Amino acid sequence: MNESTTPTADERVATTIDKVCAVIPDYPEPGIIFRDLTPLFADGAALREVVDALLRRFEGQFDVVAGVEARGFLLASAAAYAAGVGVLPVRKEGKLPRETYAESYQLEYGTATLEIHRDDIPAGARVLVLDDILATGGTLGAAVKLVERAGLHVAGIGVVMELEGLAGRSNLTGHEVSALYTV
Numbered sequence: 598m599n600e601s602t603t604p605t606a607d608e609r610v611a612t613t614i615d616k617v618c619a620v621i622p623d624y625p626e627p628g629i630i631f632r633d634l635t636p637l638f639a640d641g642a643a644l645r646e647v648v649d650a651l652l653r654r655f656e657g658q659f660d661v662v663a664g665v666e667a668r669g670f671l672l673a674s675a676a677a678y679a680a681g682v683g684v685l686p687v688r689k690e691g692k693l694p695r696e697t698y699a700e701s702y703q704l705e706y707g708t709a710t711l712e713i714h715r716d717d718i719p720a721g722a723r724v725l726v727l728d729d730i731l732a733t734g735g736t737l738g739a740a741v742k743l744v745e746r747a748g749l750h751v752a753g754i755g756v757v758m759e760l761e762g763l764a765g766r767s768n769l770t771g772h773e774v775s776a777l778y779t780v
């Protein structure tokens with residue numbers, strides 16, 4: 598908390614996230630503490646608060662918003678609409694019909710591959726990459742590599758929640774990473 602008694606916008610958004618996030622032990626497998634943000638997405642005021650907070654941190658620094666399938670799509674399309682820019686969908690493998698770049702990665706509970714179309718966004722565009730959670734950073738690390746392989750510039754990375762103990766930032770060195778809430 599800051600020194601005055603009035604919480605800042607960032608403190609308020611962190612309180613909102615803390616209040617609405619559901620914590621599910623042993624999902625999807627034993628030993629994982631799953632942080633479920635669907636109650637946040639279901640709450641119009643909370644959704645607006647987090648999207649506005651993410652946009653505030655990167656105002657004027659991006660031309661397009663990338664969202665990582667699936668939960669990142671919810672944030673990216675809302676943010677892109679509010680900022681008046683387009684969306685770059687970073688998809689799980691096998692969903693995009695034209696030529697793609699692909700990157701495989703590990704996450705807290707498995708492995709996967711992400712893809713983007715090679716030519717959806719003009720080279721040189723500044724991309725804000727959004728997702729709900731930064732855990733090991735495997736997912737966002739792969740998304741960043743894809744954006745760069747497409748000749749685009751990563752303007753920054755925004756997440757609602759960072760699971761600090763998993764050191765995901767180590768997969769994202771050299772990039773500005775902003776988390777609204779850290780646990």
Ligand SMILES: O=P(O)(O)OC[C@H]1O[C@H](OP(=O)(O)OP(=O)(O)O)[C@H](O)[C@@H]1O
Nearest residue numbers: 666667668704705731732733734735736
């Ligand atoms: O930092 P990491 O260890 O890579 O984990 C974070 C990723 O895990 C979750 O996605 P998930 O792959 O479960 O897919 P979903 O969005 O389709 O549920 C989450 O939405 C992030 O994208």
Ligand SMILES: Nc1ncnc2[nH]cnc12
Nearest residue numbers: 630631632633705730732
């Ligand atoms: N612990 C976790 N909770 C929710 N989503 C995740 N993605 C990776 N790890 C996660």
